[in-house]
Amino acid sequence: MTKVLASYRDPELGKKILAQVEQWADRACHRLGRWPVIMEVCGTHTVTISRLGLRSLLREKVILKSGPGCPVCVTDYGDIDRAIALARLPGVTIATFGDMMRVPGSHGSLEEVRGWGGRVEVFYSPESAVDFAHCHPETQVVFLAVGFETTVPAIGLAIEKAQALQLGNFYIFSLHKLVPPVMRALLTDKEVMVDGYLLPGHVSTVIGSNAFRFIGTEFGVPAVVAGFELVDILLSLAKLLRLIAEGRPQVLNGYSRLVREQGNPRAQALIERYFEPSLASWRGLGNIEASGLKLRLAYRELDAGLHFPLEVPTPRIPAGCACGEVLKGKVFPQQCQLFGRACRPERPVGPCMVSSEGACAAYYQYEAQGAGDQWEGADE
Ligand code: SF4
Numbered sequence: 001m002t003k004v005l006a007s008y009r010d011p012e013l014g015k016k017i018l019a020q021v022e023q024w025a026d027r028a029c030h031r032l033g034r035w036p037v038i039m040e041v042c043g044t045h046t047v048t049i050s051r052l053g054l055r056s057l058l059r060e061k062v063i064l065k066s067g068p069g070c071p072v073c074v075t076d077y078g079d080i081d082r083a084i085a086l087a088r089l090p091g092v093t094i095a096t097f098g099d100m101m102r103v104p105g106s107h108g109s110l111e112e113v114r115g116w117g118g119r120v121e122v123f124y125s126p127e128s129a130v131d132f133a134h135c136h137p138e139t140q141v142v143f144l145a146v147g148f149e150t151t152v153p154a155i156g157l158a159i160e161k162a163q164a165l166q167l168g169n170f171y172i173f174s175l176h177k178l179v180p181p182v183m184r185a186l187l188t189d190k191e192v193m194v195d196g197y198l199l200p201g202h203v204s205t206v207i208g209s210n211a212f213r214f215i216g217t218e219f220g221v222p223a224v225v226a227g228f229e230l231v232d233i234l235l236s237l238a239k240l241l242r243l244i245a246e247g248r249p250q251v252l253n254g255y256s257r258l259v260r261e262q263g264n265p266r267a268q269a270l271i272e273r274y275f276e277p278s279l280a281s282w283r284g285l286g287n288i289e290a291s292g293l294k295l296r297l298a299y300r301e302l303d304a305g306l307h308f309p310l311e312v313p314t315p316r317i318p319a320g321c322a323c324g325e326v327l328k329g330k331v332f333p334q335q336c337q338l339f340g341r342a343c344r345p346e347r348p349v350g351p352c353m354v355s356s357e358g359a360c361a362a363y364y365q366y367e368a369q370g371a372g373d374q375w376e377g378a379d380e
Contacts, residue, residue, distance in 0.1 A: 031245055
């Protein structure tokens, strides 16, 4: 396995594929009469592309921009405020992944609530939060279920375990988001001009590459499911640019060593058993029908939203924050007036600068200059 992985990280092979990427980018540019625009819809891709320097390396050939691929970043202000209000309730412990701790709500973050005496615990898996609830019957544990299709099966397993243990103090605050509906929202937004999409490999292992076919058949836009290593990303870029150059709106699987057309039936069954689609509110994108998940009727006693009904005031969005525009790929992070000034990783204003998968954090760390210039060049 190590040998196989090493071949996907081979810089010499990477250089050869990079030459193909450049050739197909030239042809795509010739066909379109401008630089092709590609959006990655996965936070891990965003970080990898930035870390590898591909955005600046290809800056005279193709515009690589980031979309709503970071699950923490797309969580709406109102939902962050609700999570913080839950953490302030006496007798309640918020269980969360670490990335959520520093995300600012209207009045502070979960980290600050903990500093003020609120009970907030960080876990690496939902199952460990169940174990915590089992060992601490004196507190009501609310798990902040943030993530795309990839994380939902693990939540299903946690619910299974909580039920087997007959816990009466474990709840789910479901803020899950589904990727195909947000792709539809992007594709119908006339201001989002994208010639092709790099699709998320991890999500595709669960839902399958067929779940994205509609991008080509209904919207006439090509897309490629991509893996996460250097060679994966470059090969997928080359495939995508070739589709753009040839005017073929197909959806291809560039991560076939892990992604099947139909996805993972066991993971899908776990999602189906416990959840059903629901309206969800996305930061910057607003309400999108059937783009979230709520617990099915049979499991509603675990629903934190129903068990702890809370009214939170209208969120206070920081002046100048462009997180919504960044998530739609309408501006590069550097084009936010707060980037690198009022908003920095050590003192973030928005989640895109907090999360390890956030576009602002990735651009700040790896490419503080360059992508904004590239964007301006596209308009010429
Ligand atoms: S720089 Fe900060 S405020 Fe601006 S878009 Fe990024 S995270 Fe939001």
